[in-house]
Amino acid sequence: MTAREHPDSRYRYAPGIEPYSGGVIATEGHRIRHVEVTGWPRWQDGFSLIEEYLSARGLDRRSLCAVELRCPQPHTFDGFISFNGDYRAQLAGWDLLVGDDNPVARTNVAPVHHPPLETVLAGFSVVVPEPLDRPTFVVAGAGDLVDQADLRPEAIVDGQGSDGGPWGARVDQVLDEMESRLAALGVGWDLVTDIDVYCATAGWSDALDRLMARCGSAGAGGLHWFLSHPPITGLSFEMDLRGVVDRDRL
Numbered sequence: 001m002t003a004r005e006h007p008d009s010r011y012r013y014a015p016g017i018e019p020y021s022g023g024v025i026a027t028e029g030h031r032i033r034h035v036e037v038t039g040w041p042r043w044q045d046g047f048s049l050i051e052e053y054l055s056a057r058g059l060d061r062r063s064l065c066a067v068e069l070r071c072p073q074p075h076t077f078d079g080f081i082s083f084n085g086d087y088r089a090q091l092a093g094w095d096l097l098v099g100d101d102n103p104v105a106r107t108n109v110a111p112v113h114h115p116p117l118e119t120v121l122a123g124f125s126v127v128v129p130e131p132l133d134r135p136t137f138v139v140a141g142a143g144d145l146v147d148q149a150d151l152r153p154e155a156i157v158d159g160q161g162s163d164g165g166p167w168g169a170r171v172d173q174v175l176d177e178m179e180s181r182l183a184a185l186g187v188g189w190d191l192v193t194d195i196d197v198y199c200a201t202a203g204w205s206d207a208l209d210r211l212m213a214r215c216g217s218a219g220a221g222g223l224h225w226f227l228s229h230p231p232i233t234g235l236s237f238e239m240d241l242r243g244v245v246d247r248d249r250l
Helices: 043-056 077-093 165-185 202-221
Strands: 011-014 023-026 031-036 064-070 105-111 120-128 137-143 194-199 224-229 238-243 246-249
Touching: 011 165, 023 031, 023 120, 023 165, 031 137, 043 064, 043 077, 043 120, 064 137, 105 194, 105 238, 137 165, 165 202, 165 238, 194 202
Parallel strands: 031 246, 064 105, 105 137, 194 224
Antiparallel strands: 011 023, 023 137, 031 120, 064 120, 105 224, 137 238, 194 238
């Protein structure tokens, strides 16, 4: 996987699948700012909120580089593909696609407790034209699929009989994807500021030592465990990462 330059040269992105890229990293002279959204508006209204945020700061739509959604419950594979069609159409309407590529990273998970009634916006990230003496980046969410592009039940990690058991196999697969995306962006664990884990049960903690060993120094800052399902029925474990220093809360 090799990162591609955004046409506006604001950031580079790791190629992903139709609904999202594998991650984004700001180019020299730019930085990524992360924004947490309170109140969780329905995702379509959330794009209006994003536009207001951008406009107030003199930024255009193409500054949007990552989106965080929360859905009511995990989708079937077909349901996930259907939602992604609507979501990609929204990005196309904003002229955010680069040819056939979708450069915008995304995480979309389903909270176990107090889930929303429909898919909502929980956060987003934007690129701003401000230099910083370190790279800033977002790695998109990835679940326990052998191949992130293979949206079929057969691609779900089984892990039976593997070293570390089923949870070890799931965690290792997702960590492999995280590290592949970090490498594509040209950064490593040492620059990660936020490690987010999404899982509906505590079973994943059986592989916690395994996870922390691979995170290296980034693990010293701890991690955030969200009691949430990955977005597709049958998946058990998901992660995303950020390397940011600037944050807002709306």
